[in-house]
């Protein structure tokens with residue numbers, strides 16, 4: 001079973017205007033302007049919309065991926081409210097989980113600074129049978145703050161894991177909260193919390209991620225974004241992954257992509273197959289890795305963590 005532990009799916013109105021403004025600012029700085037920054041920002045959303053997951057499943061089928069885990073994002077407190085509320089965004093993902101039962105697994109997601117966040121987490125997990133909680137500290141909160149620990153406690157009570165996005169924060173998010181070292185405080189407070197360090201601190205904080213996770217059987221590393229290194233310098237990627245294995249084994253490493261799907265992304269541009277191949281080639285690339293490592297990273301660990309059956313039902 002191949003499980004992609006990290007995707008996002010967007011319908012119109014799920015992301016705040018300011019997110020696209022910031023992306024347009026970055027893109028305009030990289031290439032000659034064919035349109036104004038404002039026009040570019042207005043166009044960007046349409047490129048990544050995949051409300052029915054049609055594009056996503058075409059990409060998954062092409063790469064022969066069995067199951068994806070989707071992480072609803074709440075950027076509203078950080079960047080201004082988008083048209084859709086957190087409830088609507090989570091309900092949208094939950095509807096896809098129901099429609100694509102066994103293939104599309106959804107977490108709930110909220111900024112814990114919102115009033116009622118803990119109750120939101122509990123009620124959405126119960127009502128929609130969701131499989132975890134996604135938190136995005138780079139929106140501007142310490143993952144060990146009282147508000148954040150409160151929603152983590154609810155996840156523990158509901159017996160689901162928490163995904164903390166970590167590592168590089170896309171401008172204009174707040175980079176310091178992406179440092180996985182902050183999660184050391186979370187696990188000190190909540191040693192029984194099952195959690196995943198999303199992106200494993202990529203690109204500059206992976207040693208902090210390992211430092212937190214290596215002695216905690218409830219802490220997992222998730223590898224999305226690492227394709228950027230693996231495709232550029234495969235030897236260095238293998239070397240880092242071997243170092244991670246040396247410190248904590250491979251039983252708590254999860255493969256993920258952070259894949260985006262939509263009319264202008266994915267399809268021919270999908271890196272899913274090439275990224276899977278980077279993991280499948282590990283035993284040839286280094287004597288440190290076995291086929292068993294590959295199988296665990298690509299799906300067996302996720303299956304165990306989320307208690308999936310063979311068809312992907314949680």
Ligand SMILES: [Zn+2]
Pocket residue numbers: 006007008071165258
């Ligand atoms: Zn993500």
